[in-house]
Amino acid sequence: MKVNGVEHPAPTDARRLLSDHLRHDLGLTGTHVGCEHGVCGCCTVLLDGAPIRSCLMLAVQAEGHEVTTIEGLARDGEPLHPVQQAFHECHALQCGFCTPGFVMSVVGLLAQHAKPSAQEIDEGIAGNLCRCTGYASIRRAVDRAVELQK
């Protein structure tokens, strides 16, 4: 499977979840693991460009596919991805635990709707839980990301 553009061998154990494979085997600890049953959204990554829950997929299932994690959006030294930049500018995080998942979900949302309506933004981030911000700054960050992506 290709992770952030680099080819990696498949895990040997079929029981390995994609989330655990990314974190424990590949050291990509930017993907956070909250609930491990698909409710919190922290572990969201892109599979062939579409956001999915990495805790609800076996790593062996990603064989032959392309996975993008938060580390793959902007490499060290590169300017931040527009969505990351927008979260930074709008203070769309406090503790930051949920942030990688939100960023990946919003990247997916903007790939689907280049200019999402307020309702589309709400629906796009509804699958991610944030216990700090109250979501207002995250909504603003999505609007800002739309501007930055122009």
Place this chain on the structure above:
Amino acid sequence: MKPPPFEYHAPTTIDEACSMLGSQEDAKVLAGGQSLVPLLNFRLARPRHLVDVNRVADLDRIYQRDGGIAVQALARQAEVEDSQVVARLCPLLSSALRLVAHRVIRNRGTVCGSLAHADPASELPAVLLAVGGHVIARSVRGERLIAAEQLFKGVFETTLAPDELLVEAWFPELIDPFAILEESRRHGDFALAGVVRSGQHLALFGVAPTPVLADPQDPAAGLQPSGDLEATPEFRLQLVRVLTQRAFAA
């Protein structure tokens, strides 16, 4: 490791998948995994074999058949939601899909998987029942058609045999007034109660061990919904009455 031990199989043809399901004791089909993998992570499900059908070829089509829409086992919910032909022939299905969890889940989850999982509080089984659709089950013994009324047997239980693979769901063309309404605590959660209207047909979900057909004039008749932290049985009955009224007022 979160999931309990299992032997993993990844067939590439339907026949291969069916022969695995037919020969392995205690095998479970893995499609989108959005219901099965949480059950594995919680170790509530402990199948000895997992037959992952995601690499089976030609099983992801959405196409017109017999005056309706056929959705194959690997068609993702998001693809069906975005499908123009589904929007044209069965807009009720498009509307229902927008109520299923969240887009990120629907990118992976499948329509057929939701039907086979048969969660009594989920939308798609009730839609299939309301419109009078069917599913096609395949095994080494052959293929059979199961009408929606015959499919749902109990909580998370269908009449599919352990060796059968649900290869396709079929929804007839919808011409009547339709609606799907539900009430849940949070957006994307399973419904406390929900109603599906297709013409003069009414199906309810979240209020019985399976989705059930009901009389639009007296939708709560004979129902004995369970109560939990989120809703009492009386509240669920009230939701059924109010949502039915709204669905038939339109």
